Amino acid sequence: MSLIDLSGNLLFVAFIAYLVGTLLFGGAIKSNKPDGAAKRADNWGKLAIIVTIIGFLAQLGYFITRWIHSGHAPVSNMFEFTTAFGMFIIGAFILIYYMYRLTALGLVALPIALLIIGYAAMFPRDVTPLVPSLQSYWLTIHVITAALGQAILAISAVAGLIYLLKAVDPKVKSRGRFWLEAVLYFIVLVVGFIVVTVIFRSMGYEAVFNYVDKNGAEQEIIYNMPAVFGMNDYVLLTDDVMEPIAEMPPVINAKKLTVVFWSFIAGSIIYLLIRLITRRRILAILHPLVPKINFNLLDEIGYRSVLIGFPVFSLGALVFAMIWAQEAWGRFWGWDPKEVWALITWLFYAAFLHLRLSKGWEGKKSAWLALIGFAIILFNLIVVNLVIAGLHSYA
């Protein structure tokens, strides 16, 4: 087995381990029946964390072997970075678990990491060579530290989500119920993305187009899903595939829009099916599954993970980023969208910490803020990378 195959297998092992871990954490939910269930739950919990650690070590193995194989830290494209982010979330979870021993965290942290890694796997997985500006060890240090910081910050969203799943009453109509269901719906959309990508990939769907980009140059592009939206001035080159329904102006990447469209459709269908079959909101399904927990402890974990993550994030996403930018371009700050969104994330969490100084911003409000913070992190990872950035290419 070559190193890169080994690496891929290790990642697969990790994925399976996280899946099993999630189920075990589910088994660890304490019931109140006086039949030794609490003790059983403890054992499930212990087993769950062991399986999680095994998965984490396997993924670390993936990371290291891929690093050795490609000669650079595997954080240089969408697949690699997002996978690493999933790994760091698991790592951060393990860290916080050993501080507070709260198994319920795993019940949410593991599925989130699974979704993130699943999402990553939808991007091209081969090793990409590095362009010159990325050939710097400061970049490696910067990316790894920033991702680690984001992962620790993400744990506050995990705690926040558990808090809200328990605190928001699914039977009473409220704004909280609406928005929490919206968050859950968004998670289902991510599942939808993974489902459509896997379906069309297994069909081997391919449609080749020529189009004219915004500089007026002719380009070729390959769609892996039926093209709902066509690129500017497109010409379809493949036979027997769907013609686009609408043509987009050159600033819009119609291929990505098509992917968003199909993910939206698939996710919505899944969501509707869940609603029809169970006749309940997802919130109402999850609410009883989340064990009884001490709200103060959850709130404390949410705050604490921001406190632990904020310095790490500051160091990685701002300090090291500036040092690298200074080395590569001679300016420590260039107002590039990626940089600006790192700054926004940092400002947001600074605001989070300051709000905690005033009374009344603990508990629910803080949990919502933690979710918004995670949304900003995801925005920076997904939207900024795939939509906003890439406007200037000498990078």
Next chain:
Amino acid sequence: MEKIICACGHENPFGTKLCEKCGRPLTEEEKNQKVLDMRYDGTAIRSKTRNKSIVDKIWNFFSSVKVGVSLIFINLVAASIGTIFPQEFFVNVATEAEREIYYEETYGSLGKLYYALGLSDVYSSWWFQILVGMLGISIIIASLDRGIPLHRSLKNQRVKRHESFMKRQRVVAEGSITEGDSSKTLDLVEEQMKKLKYNVRREGNAILAERGRFARYGPYINHVGLIVFLLGVMLRLLPGFYVDESMWVREGDIRAIPGMEGYFIENEKFILELHDNEKTEAQIQQGVNAVAKNYQTNVKLYKQPDDALPGQTDNLELVKEYSIRVNHPLQHEGYSLYQMDFRLNELKGMNFTLTNKETGEELGDVKVDLTNPQKEYVIDEQTKVDLLGYYPDFSGFKNGEPQTATSNPNNPAFIFKMTTPEKPDGEVSFVAIKQTIEPNGDNAYKMTFKSVETRNMSGLTVHKDKTIPILFVGGFIFMLGVAIGSYWNHRRIWVEQLQDGTIRLAAHANKNWFNIKKDLTAITEYAHLPQFIDQVEKENDEEGQKEKEGDNTL
């Protein structure tokens, strides 16, 4: 302003909430609290005590955490607006008019609006800079407002606190010891607290154990770091602190370095290397043919002799030879030259042959240097070619006149006058790439295009930034401060043994209550203290999930 005299006799400054000496609540508000607000240990904060003069009002405005947080959010939103469409400095057009057209053409009417509102250059707009400035002022004032009183109260702490203070702490315990000799209890507490690395002070029958007080200074240290950083950024506005220029140098040329007085640079060679990998899936999808591996300019850095006039290029002294690559700038005396851009195969010269159209006879070669064309090219006594017109970047005719778009030789066009023994008066011909116009009818001779010479051009940026050390210090102080404030916490435990031997205990942590409870459990077991309770947690359990509407003033 009048002083507040506490029941214990201590004189407190106006605005104090908890007596500095014994901790008794002094205001009605505090007296009615079940758990005291311990954020600044109840000291008198300037912004809460004065509100008369205009200075007070400004001070109070900026010191409010509410205002501070609002400013952080406003800055956040303003920064995000700048990422909707690319900022001007990422747009590759030269003039303002072109820019306006670019935004409208590329992004439609939204783009036009974006440009018109000045959002295409948000970060250098006056209002953005004012917002950042206000954030800075807020940080300074809030820190002074709270930091100084906090420091004073932490320094002057008394060991013994009044009952009304102790009972209103979040974590409390009261009762008799659970086992053993009560006369030993305080010794046991002291012993165990020392083991847990607390600083223990004892006065009679009271103990104050304290740990990690320095953590309280973390936020103030990090705010200082932020201010140093911001000041560093502002210093760049002063002359001499900051140079940021860019230049193009063609291979073989020597050019003066802008912003770096007396220095010249020679571009010996520009090198572009590509990865020779198989196309990856991502490359195929994005239509990228090859991935760059290296951008490099081999240069020689020269210095003028001391007595030379500006611009004089003879007797240059070689300072160093270097290969500038991305991530590896050439550094000299505080200046750095970075590889930023390149242009491949720029036209350098064009070779023509003066040819007789009918017979094909060649009279001689003419080599035109496109950056430095000559007026006439003499082949022999009776044969020469005059260059009547040169249009380096020919863009068409206007009123019959050839036009040039720029002065770069991207699309050179020429008007030649060919003088030959056969046509001693000369024949005029307009020659451009793939196009020849003979204005006076059919010529006998033509300029046959033979070949081109090309060369590469490197784009370099020249930087000097004397503020970097200041920024570095600022960043370092900031990181130090956040680490101190985040990874350590301030824990205090007050224990008092009453006349009858019972114990009264109170504990406070500025954050991370989880840890202090672990410590408390340890001493409770070791010294057999009564079980402590968390009054906030109890209250929450009692109230269920009801939203608490606390006061938001801070």
